Amino acid sequence: MIKTLISIGIWALLGWLCAPWLGANAGWMLFTFGLLAMILVSGLQLSRISRWVKNIDAPPPPSVGPWDEVLAPIYRQLRKNRQDIALLNQHVNGIMLAAEALPDGAITLNESMQLTWCNQTASDHIGLNLETDRGHSIFNILRAPEFARYARQNTWPGPVLLHLQNDGQEKSLLVQLTPYGVGQFLIVTRDVTQVEKLETTRKDFVANVSHELRTPLTVLSGFLETLRDMPAESLSGEQKARYQNLMLEQAQRMQAIVADLLTLSTLESSPTAGGEPVRMGSVIRNALQQGHILSNGQHVFVENIAEDLCITGVETELASAVSNLLTNAIRYTPKDGTITVSWYLTEDGHACYSVQDTGIGIASQDIPRLTERFYRVDRGRSRATGGTGLGLAITKHVAMRHNADLTIHSRFGAGSLFSLVFPPARVSLA
Template sequence: MNANSSDTWIRTLLQKLFWLLLGCVLAGLLTGQLAWCLALGMGLYLVWTLRQMLRFHHWLRHHPKQPPPEARGIWGEIFDSIYHLQRNDARMRTRMQSVIDRVQSSTAALRDAVVMIDRKGDLEWWNPAAEQLLGLRAPDDSGQHVTNLIRDPRFVDYFELQNYSESLTIPSPVDESHWLHYSITRYGPGDRLMVVRDVTRLQHLEQMRRDFVANVSHELRTPLTVLVGYLETLLDADDGSQPRRQRALQQMQQQAERMQELLRDLLLLSRLESGNETQQQEVFDVSSGLQGLAQDARALSAERGHQIDLKISGNTLLHGSQAELQSAFSNLLFNAVKYTQNGGRIEMRWWQDEQGGHFEVSDNGPGIEERHLPRLTERFYRVDPSRNSATGGTGLGLAIVKHVLLRHDGNLEIHSTLGKGSRFSCHFPAQRLAQAPGTY
């Protein structure tokens, strides 16, 4: 009720009381019983008011969904206002129910599973596709915790970690030959909306791609090895009498070696993609590994005059594959040497804190435009679209780094400013750090 309506009601009530009192006064003057007439008039008005209040109370308790009772005077206006509110509420409920019905109809038509989960992790509602993809049953599973029904350890870890910035792809709990893509979005006070999509076809296509790359790489490795061998033999036997022939052989050898490097990276990437996470059995001494890489980087820099510094602090023992980690660290370091201008500065750092172990390569090179950063770890993605052979490389280095880190529970963080340099950081969780023998 707004202020204008309230003022109108007060005026109406005062007017009715005024006329009632006036009538009682006139009747009292005519009969000579002014006090009794006033008392009788006010008593009758009080009885009428109490009767209307009792009718109102009875209606609220027993028939609140029906129209309010009829009355005259101020109570009639009250009941009319309530009746109009009821009609507006009914219309609003009808519109809301129509929207809900349309939403439920649209979600029922979806092929993707939609599941509503409350703040405790219990299932509240799901569409029919969730019953097919996840095996949920209504109403038996309503109120059950989601991890009681989807028990894959990878999903349990993903759900309980509560970091839903990335999605999860695992086999279906109903049929392991099917692959499901889980994505969770927060909404409301702690509630979550989970959308599950069948990506079996995409997984099969991705597996076909990996198999194709691996098979082609294996098939090309032998003829390339033979070709490189014969080129080396021809160059060794060349007496230099035909400079044009010697230059052609040297160029052929350079391109064949680039092809071999590409095949090696493709085979390594294929093995990283097809393998599971690295077991925490082998221990890699980061300190000795980085010292060796620093020497290799200085040799690679040679006359380019880079200043290459190495800083190490904290625990340097890391659970993981020495070959894979060495490959990831060397890719980051050699990229910095390759793309930093002559005389530039390159710094390697390893440190430990409460979050785990961290390796970082930073330089003051030309930097990378921000629009390129999200795609740097894609296969064959090059910032330089011309693919200038002067810088070499296969375009697979950062893809290899990303997959190595994934296999070691780590992640890659890239910061770069055009004209000021770049910083590539590898972060490993604390459980990947190993204790030195004899320490506790």
């Protein structure tokens, strides 16, 4: 504004100075021409400003006269606002990335309990599709009566446990609803499927250990009470010897269970085994010698063993796995059955130890659970054969520690094939 007044004053001064020489009319004409020139220049400047206003992200036009003092602070403020918005967007993006990286699911709802956003974990937990489910009521998306009763409460002091089916798999989710902001709600989901399985396994393990030890303890206590309460002369030497043998048998059974439990604990303490090359041919031969003794000539053994094939690992663990598979085959194969023991190198460089029998076989529904601790297809028959119910669990852990796979193929009444397949990285030749 000051520059404009100064310019008008200059043109007026020029007209006044020229009036004595050129006349008053010439002075006024010069003053009028100056004003017209200023109006024309101002129009051009306003036109440039008008074009800039359509793209305010660009720097303002230079040299627009008195408008420079107006445009400069506006542009500086606009640039500062853009920087602040960019910084806020960066923070928001960081928060969104952090929310996406959360191991728990996060779902935001508006005041009408309609979905506004969710992270990928929540999509996996509940099967949400943000593109199609946004704006829909959470009660139409998560159709669980337990959740509906929980969400319609006035307060939510704790989470609710839901059991959902998603993609054919059952999941256990802890769902916590929390209000935040103004009329907004947050749902946090946590997958506790594995935790529930571990808790069930722990309970089953405690129950199974108690059950397995209770039988021999009952027998032992029964015989001890009998020997204590009966007069010494009422039992013959033969009866005493029989009672002592039965008690010794039950004590040895408890020792075997405890030994196998300690073995399992040792195997679980480290995920992988190092070791050195083990001549598996010798290990299998030793297991076969013990197998012949256990069989007592009642079975036919067929051997196919590569003597020079070695596995890098722990010999005692490998010997335990080899013996467990062979012992199971002997125990569950009827008299005159055939047991085939093989140790060979496959075409793709893997080493395979397999035990095939013509025994009673296993029903298909029982095969996935065979490696569980204390799982028995036929409890009565298993105890009669002297097994602890831990052999295949030990074998599975030995296989895992040696990066091997334990495969089981069987058909009820038609025999079984158990195989340990070791990766090429652990195979060597003697």
